[in-house]
Every structure is written in structure tokens, then in C-alpha cells.
Amino acid sequence: MSIETARSGYLYVVDQEQYADGSKGEPYLIFPTTRTLGGDNSVKAGRLIEIPSQEDSPPYFTLKRTRPDHVGENVIVLVTPTPIESVSVTDKAQRVSDETLAQWEKSWGTETGRLEMTNGVGQSWTRQEKAAGADGTRSLTEAEPAPQTLYYRPGVGSKDPVLIKVQLQYARSRPSVKRR
Numbered sequence: 001m002s003i004e005t006a007r008s009g010y011l012y013v014v015d016q017e018q019y020a021d022g023s024k025g026e027p028y029l030i031f032p033t034t035r036t037l038g039g040d041n042s043v044k045a046g047r048l049i050e051i052p053s054q055e056d057s058p059p060y061f062t063l064k065r066t067r068p069d070h071v072g073e074n075v076i077v078l079v080t081p082t083p084i085e086s087v088s089v090t091d092k093a094q095r096v097s098d099e100t101l102a103q104w105e106k107s108w109g110t111e112t113g114r115l116e117m118t119n120g121v122g123q124s125w126t127r128q129e130k131a132a133g134a135d136g137t138r139s140l141t142e143a144e145p146a147p148q149t150l151y152y153r154p155g156v157g158s159k160d161p162v163l164i165k166v167q168l169q170y171a172r173s174r175p176s177v178k179r180r
Contacts, residue, residue: 001051004076007158008044010083013051014096015074017169020069027076027101028093039089043079065170072169078104080161109163112153 003011012032017025031051032041036075043049063073086100 001075003043003049003051004046005043005049005079006045007079007162009040009042009079009081009161011043011049012078012080012084012087014078014099014101015093016074016076017066017071018074019067020071020170024074024150025066025070027096027098029087029096030093032089033093034089034091040082041089061170063170070170072167075166075168076101076105076109077164077166078108078161080108081159097135104163108161109165110153111155112162112164 014027015030016027032039
């Protein structure tokens with residue numbers, strides 16, 4: 001997953017399982033950790049953050065269903081103007097209390113918008129994006145590829161926190177076909 005912000009601040013990413021009946025699993029703060037960027041979660045406009053990073057081992061996520069009705073993941077991306085004092089960075093994902101997540105969503109998760117790049121689905125990762133993701137100091141420029149999806153919170157200033165929810169759904173299992 002790569003995240004590019006349009007503002008400076010501090011990035012936090014929470015993952016929460018989604019079940020078929022609408023209920024959700026326990027929320028976990030998956031970024032920042034000391035395993036990615038040494039725990040540095042500061043962001044600035046145009047800087048691409050990869051979670052996990054290209055240097056992580058492994059440099060990819062493995063998503064697995066934990067039970068039969070596990071239908072997807074809720075990824076909550078939060079950018080704040082200052083660090084969240086109650087969050088301490090460790091070497092692994094941390095459980096976030098339901099109360100804390102509910103407070104973040106109530107305070108910062110109001111109306112959000114979403115824009116999709118025309119004909120962008122399925123396009124390969126560009127050299128510029130790969131280079132910006134590998135080098136934590138390089139920012140993408142206006143002349144380089146635009147993000148596939150842009151999320152925004154209308155009517156808020158650059159100093160206001162932004163919370164965006166992204167739902168990732170698992171493909172439905174195909175029934176097995178008996179061959180004769």
C-alpha cells in the first residue's frame with residue numbers, strides 16, 4: 001500500500017477485519033512501527049509512504065481470512081498536524097481500543113470525498129513512484145504520475161486532522177468444479 005499526502009503532518013494507519021454480518025474485528029495500528037522507516041511517521045506533500053516499505057522483509061502484505069465470514073479489511077488512514085501523544089511507536093502492530101477509534105472517527109472522520117483517475121485501474125507502478133517510495137526524502141512532483149485514487153475532506157483547513165476509511169473486500173470464493 002502506498003500513501004501520498006497533500007499536507008504535512010503525521011501518518012497513522014489502522015487495520016480492522018470486516019465480517020459478513022457488518023460486525024468488525026479488533027482494530028490494530030499497523031503504522032507507524034519501528035520496522036518501517038524506523039518509526040518515522042512524519043509526512044509532507046508529495047512524499048510517498050509505502051507500508052510495508054521496499055526494505056521490509058517481506059515487502060508485501062499477506063491477507064488471510066481468519067474465519068469463514070471474514071469478507072474484507074477496513075483500512076483507516078489518519079493524518080494529523082501533530083503527533084498523537086497517546087500513541088507510542090513499537091516494533092509491531094498495536095491494539096487500538098474501540099473507544100479510541102470511535103473518538104478518532106467522531107472527531108476527524110466526517111464527510112470525505114473520493115476522486116478516481118480516469119483509466120488508471122491496472123496501470124503499473126511507474127519508475128518515479130518506485131524511486132520515491134524507496135527514497136524517503138524524494139517527493140513526487142506535479143509532472144509525475146497522479147495518484148490512482150485521491151481522498152479528501154471538504155471544508156477543512158490544512159491544520160485539521162483528516163481520517164479516511166478504505167474498504168478492501170476479499171474476492172468471493174468460487175465453488176469448486178468437478179471435472180469428469
